[in-house]
Amino acid sequence: MEIQVFFLGLRLALSLFEVNSVVSLNGSLTGLTQRTGPTEAGTDGVSAKTSSVKCNLQGTARLPAFSKDGDYVIGGVFSIHNNMHTVIHNYTTMPESPRCTGSVDAGELRYSRAMIFAIEEINNSTELLPGIRLGYQIHDSCASVTVTVHAGFQLSNGQDPVFHTGANCSRSGMVMGVVGESGSTPSISMSRIIGSFNIPQVSYFATCACLSDKQQYPTFFRTIPSDQFQAEALAKLVKYFGWTWIGAVRSDSDYGNNGMASFLEAAHKEGICVEYSESLYRTNPRRKIKRVADVIRRSTAVVVVAFVAGGDMKVLFEELARDPPPPHQWIGSESWVTDPHLLRFNFCAGAIGFGIQKSVIPGLRDFLLDLSPSEVAASPLLTEFWEDAFNCTLGKSENVCDGTEDIKMLQSPYTETSQLRITNMVYKAVYAIAHAIHNAVCQETNFTTQCDKHSRLESKQVFTELKKVNFSQNGYDVSFDANGDPVAVYELVNWQKTEDGVIELVTVGYYDASLPMGQEFRINRNLSWVEGGTQVPVSVCTESCPPGTRKVLQKGKPICCYDCIPCHEGEISNATDADDCISCPREFWPNAERNVCFPKPVEFLSFDEVLSIILAVFSVGGACLAIITAAVFFCHRTTPIVRANNSELSFLLLFSLTLCFLCSLTFIGTPSDWSCMLRHTAFGITFVLCISCVLGKTIVVLMAFKATLPGNNVMKWFGPPQQRMTVVFFTFIQVLICTVWLVLSPPFPMKNLTTYKEKIILECALGPAIGFWAVLGYIGLLAVFCFVLAVLARKLPDNFNEAKLITFSMLIFCAVWITFIPAYVSSPGKFTVAVEIFAILASSFGLILCIFAPKCFIILFQPEKNTKKHLMNKNQF
Incomplete structure (x- = not known):
């Protein structure tokens, strides 16, 4: 079965990259041609007793964006660029390897540098992996599934053009674990590749609930909560503020589709109705983006829940900005609501949503800003970032950087460390893999830790230990449940406009899924709503039915659209939006409002009348x-x-x-x-x-x-x-x-409850009428x-x-x-x-x-x- 899985993955990779190469298999290596030395017997070129095996890598290896040798290597995959160069193939020559285009995503670059910082911090530690040096191979996926798969194969194989295996030769090219990817769809593709070789993958930003399925993704872990938790939290948030009539927008991707499906299921359980549910993707034609924007403009729902990736949300906001819609209360998933690039859209002021907890990583800012000219010049990626950031060139005749550029003065997501959210997820992912390696190769003896860096460590051992890690770093606990998910804790963030008219991200509360039902939310600051209002906006299809009435659904409309019908005589409803009225006990009668049952007045001919x-x-x-x-x-x-x-x-x-x-x-x-x-x-x-x-x-x-x-x-x-x-x-x-x-x-005396419905007649029952x-x-x-x-x-x-x-x-x-x-x-x-x-x-x-x-x-x-x-x-x- 493992061989079949491998060949399926290999076939996928070849079709994606259109690489015309012959690939054979030895053990768990891919993209290699196997050659053997002299054999004792056999006609197939493979001996029963092999002295050494030499494997040649077919095709051109894709160089990592950042790399460093070490005793054990950790891989990383980040979407440092957001686009991939498109080539029309004529099938007459060998296609070139995919390459990234566009500007550098400064945020993703910060994530990759945070991974390097974490590894350097571990290498300098005397408690975690003492005497062992960790290396890294960090690849740029270009936010592309094909490039992500290519990087996954390469992290499984290594980069050496010729690779020898034998009794005394370890496969040093295979990484012990992979940090990444940020998107759910690329993470799914990579997990199917490296999971076949038991290489654990720890994502810092892939939140699709589907990745919790251990049958399909057995080696997948993440330090960010699953969208299942976020979807349920969003539904409870909508219910918490009394909104029952909403619009829904999602990314047309695994992240958006799966996340919105989970949200709609949770919203249905909470009695929330959805007026519309639209999808989009950043590469869709403008007419489709415009159609989604028009649906939002025409809707009657004030609240819009957007389960959208940051890049897709930017495209939608740009389209809405052309013709700003009526004020809407935006409810966002963590993918875009904490994105500082989107805060410039003023018509979304008052948006609220969930974000990953802010954190402090001591020393990270200094590390990010410590970029020497030689270090920048040695890295094509850092050179590109530097030239884009300061609008100058290194080593060229035109507009040459003069050395006065100060990165500390640069206003960029790369230097923005006051809102460390996803960066901390990367940091924790690196430490999680390091702790797993530590538990596999280190032993505690006489109050000291002894680690064997010559130990032949298999990725499967790291995978096994990773399931058991439980530690605290910088005050943040790290552990995984049976599905590879962490404990779901979110910050409730609010887009609040300052006196200067600038929107800033403000933390107004917290959500902890581990708390008892009804106590998950803790709001500790006032919220700013749509158009800067201080009152919670109303978003319902029908105003709530007051006590004394019941709901009757309007034909052909969702359950949130109904008419309010007064309770029948002798019935009450003592709750808002009651589905049914309840009858008062026999000796009770409703008040005029029909919301309380009072004891019926007892009537008889008294002396004071x-x-x-x-x-x-x-x-x-x-x-x-x-x-x-x-x-x-x-x-x-x-x-x-x-x-x-x-x-x-x-x-x-x-x-x-x-x-x-x-x-x-x-x-x-x-x-x-x-x-x-x-x-x-x-x-x-x-x-x-x-x-x-x-x-x-x-x-x-x-x-x-x-x-x-x-x-x-x-x-x-x-x-x-x-x-x-x-x-x-x-x-x-x-x-x-x-x-x-x-x-x-x-x-005998009796209470007559039949003559009058609203009162009790206390009278003498005559018994058999014949006597009277x-x-x-x-x-x-x-x-x-x-x-x-x-x-x-x-x-x-x-x-x-x-x-x-x-x-x-x-x-x-x-x-x-x-x-x-x-x-x-x-x-x-x-x-x-x-x-x-x-x-x-x-x-x-x-x-x-x-x-x-x-x-x-x-x-x-x-x-x-x-x-x-x-x-x-x-x-x-």
């Missing part, structure tokens, strides 16, 4: 009236009008009327077990006692008339004892009915019977004949209770009780006024009629 007070006054007044009437009758008990109207039944009737008036008070107040049982039974018994007395008086009147006929002795059967027995008998039946009702299923209607029906039966008898006796020719008064009183009584039935059934809540009290009072007042008022009027105001003579005068009434 105006209606209850009025009814109570009439109840007590009626009872007092009955007592006063009884007092009047008692005081005039010897008068004819009292004696003629059956005074015993009259007093009993007045007593029962007093109880009828007073029993209405049991209907007022909080229903309880005793009050519920008392109110209906007391009402039923007292009214039957009352009607029984009226019925007894009516029967006495009828029988008294019959007794006046000659030979009729019927009155002896309706004397006082019989009258008392009649009252007791009729009353006993009602007592029996009430007793059965109370024993079997008595009335039996009590009421028996009263009605006696009243009708009494009414019929009174009608029969209404024309009897006696003065003070009570039959007419009883007839009228029973007419009122029956009318009241016939009217009471529909009113009782249809009255809601506490008004049901009020109707019942009103019926009791109305019928009681009807009885006392119709039966006793005329008699009391005569007794008190017409005493001349209260005589036996007047009573016996049949011509007067």
Whole structure:
């Protein structure tokens, strides 16, 4: 399988470079032709016992930008140039090796020089790799995949045109590890090449989450966090500030596509909607760049999340600067948001994003600025940088550098060391490989470290040790997880405009993915927003639904676009942007805003209500009236009008009327077990006692008339004892009915939750309706019977004949209770009780006024009629 992987990689390299060469394999070497010495046997030119093997490198070796010999060599690949010379091949001559063009990227040059600084620092250390000298081979990849692959093969092979292998010859040309590349796509290509030979690769700026796949990239490590962490951090940042409607722009590369895919997945989990997602690359035609810029200009999303490489972002900003769009809040990935070259675009002021932590590397600035003329002249790359920086030439006749150039005064990313972010990632990558080599070749003995520089060290050993490194350098911890990733810690940076109108990069907080959920952010400074605002901009498709409403998605639009619908009756939502309303418990009801459930008000006929007070006054007044009437009758008990109207039944009737008036008070107040049982039974018994007395008086009147006929002795059967027995008998039946009702299923207090939705009616449940209607029906039966008898006796020719008064009183009584039935059934809540009290009072007042008022009027105001003579005068009434 390893041989197959090698040939696939080799075929790729040959197709990329179009090198017409014959390549064969010996062990793990590539791009070499194998020749052997004399053999003992065999016809294929390869002996079973080989004394030595000589390999010739085919083609032209690509010289490194910087190199130095050492006991162990570390490779480096940096995009020091951003373009590659393009040649149209005619396939008639050997194609030349790819070469870089364009100006030197001063930032990448600083990274490469930082690698040299780190190696020199290690070589001077007495603790790390003592007695061992590290060398380096640093290549310029031209930001090209093809050149990166070429550099990967060369770092695997070495540069010697003739290479000997044997029992006593080590392969000194193979590097122990590689630092680089900065881009994810070139890093992927290089990892597939050098990973086949177990050469570890430690990138300082390749952040694609795909590189964490150890199945495809087993030897890949990095000192910068994966884009998976950054994508999740960006999604949480957007959610943290309440933005749910955003635009998305990405680089059309492994970095941008994979990073944006991770971000969109995390954003979806956070409930964030994306209005558009556009891609671009720096080499795209201008019409495509313009189309992306127009999408941003026309969008309604205020926030734009850009997962874009610095070079691609520069091209996009330049296009937007031609026709500046409406203000947008830019959210950036670390690739561009910390790029000092982009701070000149003023319309992006207020941008925020994540950056690698700033760091301090003691001695680095002095090393970078310590460039002697001889050192610059000896390096073509440094010569090119020097000539570009100072606009002069070295060793040429035109505009010759005169020696007054001072690099310390140069304003360039090369000399900018106040924002050491990625540079520190390079520094840590070099130290990580050095620690792995140290652990492989050094041993601790008697408090001293012994290192064997003659040890035959394989890159696989370094790869194994690199997975276990864990150290601290300059206060920054370095370690790798199972995927080769470090702990994700970012600075939250903000583009803030100074008083001079210059945008500067300000650290306003931190993000630590290792902290518990919800505590990852720590913001310690005020942020400057788009257009210099101090308030967090709003970027939503629809304004948030307030509590008391719920979201209803708009058809055909993302989930962030919705309408706000008030909760239904009896439901609430107590959170912003609630998806559903919740029903209040049965005994609770929403407030007017429908965001809180309050206990339903409990309603009953209480004594402190105006209606209850009025009814109570009439109840007590009626009872007092009955007592006063009884007092009047008692005081005039010897008068004819009292004696003629059956005074015993009259007093009993007045007593029962007093109880009828007073029993209405049991209907007022909080229903309880005793009050519920008392109110209906007391009402039923007292009214039957009352009607029984009226019925007894009516029967006495009828029988008294019959007794006046000659030979009729019927009155002896309706004397006082019989009258008392009649009252007791009729009353006993009602007592029996009430007793059965109370024993079997008595009335009880209950909360009526159905009549009104918004309040609770506290009332007495009657139990089986048959009990209540039996009590009421028996009263009605006696009243009708009494009414019929009174009608029969209404024309009897006696003065003070009570039959007419009883007839009228029973007419009122029956009318009241016939009217009471529909009113009782249809009255809601506490008004049901009020109707019942009103019926009791109305019928009681009807009885006392119709039966006793005329008699009391005569007794008190017409005493001349209260005589036996007047009573016996049949011509007067």
